[in-house]
Amino acid sequence: MQILTLTAVAIQTYGWVSRRDADASDGKLVPTAAIVDTVINGDGYDATGLRQELEAAVTDETRAYSAAVREYAIALPDADVSDYAYQLRLAATEDTVGPRHFATLVSAVSSYQRHLQDQTIRHTTATSTWQGQKGDKVSFDARVLAARSCNRHRRGGGQSAATTLYLADASGNLWTWRAPNLNAFRDGTYVHVNGKIKGHDTTDGHRQTELGRCVLTPIDQPEDWPGGTQGHQQPADRSRPTPR
Incomplete structure (x- = not known):
């Protein structure tokens, strides 16, 4: 749960950055997984400062959100046969996570956020129509x-x-x-x-x-x-x- 809680705060503070997006940024972006790893496992002044910053931002709402993320990941439908869904369910089910599944568990927060966004888009724009003409x-x-x-x-x-x-x-x-x-x-x-x-x-x-x-x-x-x-x-x- 600590990983999900710190991930949620990191995304709230810095935004979500996947490793793919970080690689495409020519070093301008840091992957969210790397930030969370530094907070949990890092040493030195920079890691301590980052840890204090994110831990101070954790609230009861953050903890409740992280619990919802875990429930969502564990409950991913078995019909989703993708390797990512399998690995995510596996990572969320265990009480501890190893290096192999660390980044996958971090991505659960982004996956849950996208799930909520999809629901919001479908509900809010159910009657959407095209507007205007090109160039307007x-x-x-x-x-x-x-x-x-x-x-x-x-x-x-x-x-x-x-x-x-x-x-x-x-x-x-x-x-x-x-x-x-x-x-x-x-x-x-x-x-x-x-x-x-x-x-x-x-x-x-x-x-x-x-x-x-x-x-x-x-x-x-x-x-x-x-x-x-x-x-x-x-x-x-x-x-x-x-x-x-």
Whole structure:
């Protein structure tokens, strides 16, 4: 449970970084598994400082979330015959984990987060329709549903890390934007979007409108946002950079 708890805090603090994304970043990113390993097994001043930082951020909510992650991993359906699902179930079931399964157990937090994000996207954008035409300028408020990292090949060889941001407008329409460095936008927060429509696609059968050339400005939850109460909304982090 300690590994899952520290992983949850590390992701909350620094964002999720897989080994694949770290390799594609040319040394700019550190894998989450390496951070957690340093906290648990590291020596020296840097490891001690990192350990104190993450342990101080652990709350009862973090512990409850970590317990839910473990239950999710143990209960992965037997119908999922992938080697990853098997190894994840095995790692989560044991009370202790060895070096072979350490990184797999760390990834359970990201896997559970993606599971929750999938549920949110399906529920929030069940009636999504395509918006506008390619090239149209748009400006609207949106809720952040998910930020997912991926690797893409560069011309001339090599890879670069990018993030796909999933957004929902007040009418439940699904919007996406892919660009570097979007992990700072947290699930459940709100932004004002200024951008252009790049095209149209589908996600799990839901129609999505793809954006390009965007500027996102963090905002508080709009007062007239459907189905929500401002009392439970985290204040917008207005010091956050707004990438294009």
